[in-house]
Amino acid sequence: MFQSKLLCVHFVVLISVFSKTDGYYEYQTHECVFSSRDLKDVEFVLSLVFNKFIYLQFNSTVGKFVGFNKFGQFNADLKNNNSAELQQWKGEVDRYCRHNDEIFFSAILEKAVPPKVHVRSLRKGSGTHPAMLMCSAYDFYPKQIQLTWLKDGKPMTSDVTSTEEMADGDWFYQVHSHLEHIPKSGEKISCMVEHASLTKPMIYDLESSVLESDTNKIAIGASGLVLGVILAAAGLIYYKKKATGRILVPH
Structure with a gap:
């Protein structure tokens, strides 16, 4: 080109x-x-x-x-x-x-070598704490490349940090993009890669099991918290009823 x-x-x-x-x-x-x-x-x-x-x-x-x-x-x-x-x-x-x-x-x-792409989770999300996701592209040439995070096929712009293209020292380059995100059940997180070696943008999905695991942990944690509150409230009500129904016997 x-x-x-x-x-x-x-x-x-x-x-x-x-x-x-x-x-x-x-x-x-x-x-x-x-x-x-x-x-x-x-x-x-x-x-x-x-x-x-x-x-x-x-x-x-x-x-x-x-x-x-x-x-x-x-x-x-x-x-x-x-x-x-x-x-x-x-x-x-x-x-x-x-x-x-x-x-x-x-x-x-005109030399162009396509990147090797990996999308993975660096930190599991818990409660209100977001998960840290990383999209990495390795061993590509030339240097110019674009990584875009997608949620259900739509670009994400907030909470995204990318490092500059780094030379490997052998004419090839690598780049890493990080995303902080609180996972939700059923959503699809992907990394879209655009490069001169590709005839069209390539989309790489984050494994659904990673998101489901984080979502399940958040759901279990939230359920446990709600259950704890319910049990504590029930215990308090029971205690008050017992205290009200007592008959004091004089010595």
Whole structure:
């Protein structure tokens, strides 16, 4: 999927000369500039730089060397009068740019690896305390990814925290999204993942047994609390009735 209006790929070849005594530094860069995936408009640009100043440059579209100071102009005249060398640099647009750009597209720019996704509970909910849920995506490329929590198919925005995409150090990435939520019986919690490697968003459901377990624990706890209140009230009423019905016998 090529969306950039202008893409400039720098395959930089550093041929440098550095003198510690005088601080002179010279290098050259080879650049491939194009704006479309078919590479029809690709151009090769060779730049010779001395102490950060470009003094000589070749552009395959222009078809010749151009000097930007006296030394550069002198060398440009020499190279432009050498038809063999000039033809060699013109050929770099195919040998260097188109060849390497195809490798760049297939191996880097268009490379896409789908994520491995896990949805699980980190902390069980109890009473009014919410459960902590986590949606994790591992080993995906490129970096950009979107995780969205869903409740019964609708996006959830509150109580959601996400970490930034983290590099694994091997060109792959991972990301984790956390959700604090008080589970309710019968609801469906899911994590929706959107990524360049996927033709459509993928939805991963939290196991219903996890939610049912949390819901059952909350229900049992609440039932126990209500039962305790009822038993305490019944005991108090019974005690008061017994106390009222007693007959005091004088000594």
